[in-house]
Amino acid sequence: MKQILPYLPEAFQQIIFRMPEHDREMLEEIRLRTERPLELIVSGKRWKPSEGTELPIFHREQARQLLQKISKYSLYxxxxxxxxxxxxIQGGHRIGxxxxxxxxxxxxLRLRDVTFFNIRLAKQKIGAALPLVPYLYNxxxxxxxLLIGAPQTGKTTMLRDLARLVSEGMPERYIQSRKTAIVDERSEIAGCVNGVPQNRLGSRxxxxxxxxxxxxxxxxIRSMSPEVLIVDEIGGKADTDALFEALNAGVxxxxxxHGFTFEQLAQRPSIRPLVDARLFDRYVILSRRSYVEQTGCRLTILDQSGRKMSATEGIWQ
Amino acid sequence: MIKIIGSLLILFSSTAIGLLLARRYRDRPREIRQWRSALQSIEAEIVYGRVPVDQLADDLSRQMPVPLSDFFTLLKELLDGQDLPLQDAWIRAVHQFWTRTSMKQPEKEIILQFGSTLGAEDAENQQRHIQLALAHLAREESDARQAQKSNEKMMRSLGVLTGVLIVLLFL
Known part of the structure; x- marks a missing residue:
């Protein structure tokens, strides 16, 4: 949060500063639209300020300044x-x-007049993937x-924590640390700034x-000899080919x-060959559950041929 | 005796004034040349390295010879220390820096104009702005050299000769 606030206009900082502590901790997105009021997403819902206060309008000039600040006054x-x-940005937060x-x-070619911003706060949930370990390590x-889920179900969070577990290992469970390689197309897993990961990913x-x-x-695969390769959001034909290569290389x-169910995903032409070839040993389906004022996640684990092995639910703090 | 000391004093001070004036003519082209090399390294850093401006200022404050290094130190202080937006920091740094140099108004205008475009464009346009500023500075530099050629020597000898004239008048 500290890393985000300096970017925002003064009035916006005040609003976030005055939010109830509980809401502020659950803040997920800060959305700014030119000539529209500020929008804050808390626990997946639009946050409403207390009676009598209005959320400030985001002006064109502020949009320009925000972009300049993001680029450290060096747009190039x-x-x-x-x-x-x-x-x-620093801290692994992403600004759409x-x-x-x-x-x-x-x-x-590129965006010229940037008028809409969506600041997604990165929250690394250390330990999110712990319930998966017994099913995925043997x-x-x-x-x-393959982790399957609709957007916003916490796939990437889960993947990030798995990466951490793989590279740190778990000595208490006799799980050795492994050389881990992350291909982070959208800078979401590691949240790199100038090539240095901002999230905790273990030392290997x-x-x-x-x-x-x-x-x-x-x-x-060619240059870093990884033991475990971590990739986000596979989908294209080229991805499938590369995956075949990787899986055959013993990595x-x-x-x-992206997907809602295993069946739906298995129909996708680019994923289907992978499923048919039984290249994945485990499938994990993630779905979002809403509890009272909290969001949680349901995990369903399937084996090689898509048979259900177990389901667990967890609440994220 | 006193007369001789007095006249020597006059002669000395007028010569010094002459040398000082001559130095302004000598330093101006040199300082413009420094600016040109600074802009050239800014261009390389932007086009090939995509280095942000605050880091650029930091690098240049160490690479550039005095007095230009002072400008970038100043700029960096204003950016980091006072958290000013780049455009404001640039204008302020230029104004503060210019009083300490031998450069004149035209160069100042060019640098101010350049500062208003710095960081606000993509690398390709940035490069164009730098080229433009470089071309303008080259013209100013050749003007400054001409002025140096015709005025530097004159100022120096004018200083000495004025001293001699005053001494002769008082004798």
Whole structure:
């Protein structure tokens, strides 16, 4: 939170500063839209201020200043980010950007007038993946695993914690630490700033930041000899090919994919060959559950052929 | 005796004034040249390294010779210490720095103009602005050299000769 506040205009800082402690801790997103009032997302819902106070309007000039501050007054350092549409800042927080796009030959050249910002607060949940460990580790190796879930179900959180567990190992459970390689196309797992991970990932992790997944996986296998390879959001044809390569090279792969159910995912043309070839040993389905004022996550674990093994639920603080 | 000491004093001080004035003509092209090399390294850092401005200022404050290094130290202090936006910090640093140099108004305008574009564009446009500023500075530098050629020697000898003239008048 401390890393985010200096970016925001004074009035906005005040609002967040005066929020009830409980709400502030559960703050997930800060959304800013030009000429519209500030929006705060707390526990997945829009936050309403106490009676009588209005949320301040985000002005055009403030939008310009925010972008300048994000780039440390050096817009040219953000060229790649303005093309991808998001920036990762110190602390691993991500700022999504939208606005007017410049195109060239039908491809996005970059964003020009950035008028919408979505600041997603990174919250590393240390220990989130602990319930998974007994299902994913056996006989001194990590199973090839695919985490499946809709957006915002905590796939990436889970993946990040798995990466940490793999590279740190768990001496008390006789799980050895492993050489871990993360291909982090969207800078979401490691949250790198200038190539240095901002999240706790253990000491044996190598990160290829902002690298296209398919190429990154091959680069990692060739150059860094990982024992476990971690990738976010596989989906394309090229990803599938690279995964075949990795799995055949004897590297354990832990990956995530968008989807609601296993059946639905298994129908996707790019994923199907992987399922058919039984390359993944475990599938973990994540779904979001709402408890009273809290969000939790339900985990369902499936084996190689998609049979249910177990289901656990957990509440995230 | 007193007359001789007095006239020597006059001669000495007028020569010193002449040398000082001459130095301003000598330093101006040299300082413009320094600015040009600073802009060239800014260009390289931006185009190839995508180095943000605060780090640029830090690097240049160590690489550049005096007096230009002072400018970047000043800029860095204003950026980091006082948390000013780059444009304001640049303007303030230029104003403070210019009083300590031999450079004149035209160069100041060029540098101010350059500062208003710094950091606000992508690398390609940034490069164009730098090239523009470099071209302007090159022109100023050649002007300054011409002025140096015609005025430096003159100022120096003018100083001595004025001294001699005053001494002769008083004798």
């Amino acid at each position: 350092t953000l060229e790649e980010e303005l093309k991808r549409g998001f920036v990762t 950007l939208a606005g007017r796009v410049l195109t060239e030959h039908g491809h996005v 006989r001194f190796r990590w199973y090839n695993t 992790t190598d990160v290829m930041d902002a690298c296209p997944k398919a190429e990154g996986m091959m680069m990692m 354990s792969v832990i990956a995530t994919a």
